Amino acid sequence: MPRLLFRFLAHLAAFVLTLSATAARADEVQVAVAANFTAPMQKIAALFAQDTGHKAVLAFGSTGKFYAQIKNGAPFEVLLAADDETPARLEQEGAGLAGSHFTYAIGKLVLWSAQPGVVDEAGEVLRRGNFAHLSLANPKLAPYGAAGIEAMQALGVYDALAPKIVQAENIGQAYQFVASGNAQLGFVAYSQVLDEQGKFKGGSMWMVPAKLYRPIRQDAVVLTKGTAGSQPKPAVAALMQYLQGEKARAVIQTYGYGL
Structure with missing residues (x-):
């Protein structure tokens, strides 16, 4: 067997063994x-x-x-x-x-609307209640949903807003309800309204004070x-x-x- 061919086959065998070892570890x-x-x-x-x-x-x-x-x-x-x-x-x-x-x-909780100007910087929109639907993840399954309930109760607005709540299965669906316009606003995770560079995607939001819900x-x-x-x-x-x-x-x- 020519020496060059022998060396090529030897290197190829070593390469295959390296790949096999990597695959075994991965x-x-x-x-x-x-x-x-x-x-x-x-x-x-x-x-x-x-x-x-x-x-x-x-x-x-x-x-x-x-x-x-x-x-x-x-x-x-x-x-x-x-x-x-x-x-x-x-x-x-x-x-x-x-x-x-x-x-x-x-995690951090925010009240968010896909539309600019809907959610004010103080969250007073919750007291005014001039909207038809509020998106919220199922509080029995999703901690962010439970945090939204706690925040509304702390503000004294839960009873008035309860009929307007559109309950989602999880926080991802709660976000989709707002993004699609099926709900004018909703409680979502702060991470959901930021892009890969950490910039606000758009719309309007209120960062819910941490004192209004359990960490x-x-x-x-x-x-x-x-x-x-x-x-x-x-x-x-x-x-x-x-x-x-x-x-x-x-x-x-x-x-x-x-x-």
Whole structure:
């Protein structure tokens, strides 16, 4: 066999072995993500794949529905919840790895309209009530929906506005109701009205004062399906570590979350 051909085949074999080893190390992580965290997590997942070779397979929805699905055997390995209570509860019930949960973001609630001039900077539009529909995520399933209820109760306007509430399944749908014009305004996550550069997408909004609702501490937790024995699977551990790293934190802050 000619020497050049032999060297080529040797290099090719080494290349194939390297690819095989990389593929063996790379893995997928099944992640349930609170709907409010859709945009930032899509960006973080792309960076995670680029930097680690692992792929985060994402599903978005309400924290309450994810809890029920996890308890019924859904194949999720990590939960990024919209609260801190659900991850702690999953750990206590044995569906989450004990001691694995941590706060990855602190959410902020806004009252938003896709139309300029509808929502004033003081939120007085809620007292005036001169609108037909107010979008709100199901407070039993979505922490941002519960925060909206708390804010209206604190302002003393809930009873008057209750008949105007259009209830959405999750915060993503609550946003869509407002964006589509089916509701003139609604309570959504601050992250939803910001673009990738952290700039306001448009319309009008009021940043709801944090004193009007309980802090929205959003926790991540390793689920039992993401473990091997008593430890997280390598790809799961890599994702949990990545969420606490500089690149992920920068994305989280760009989308208006606290850390």
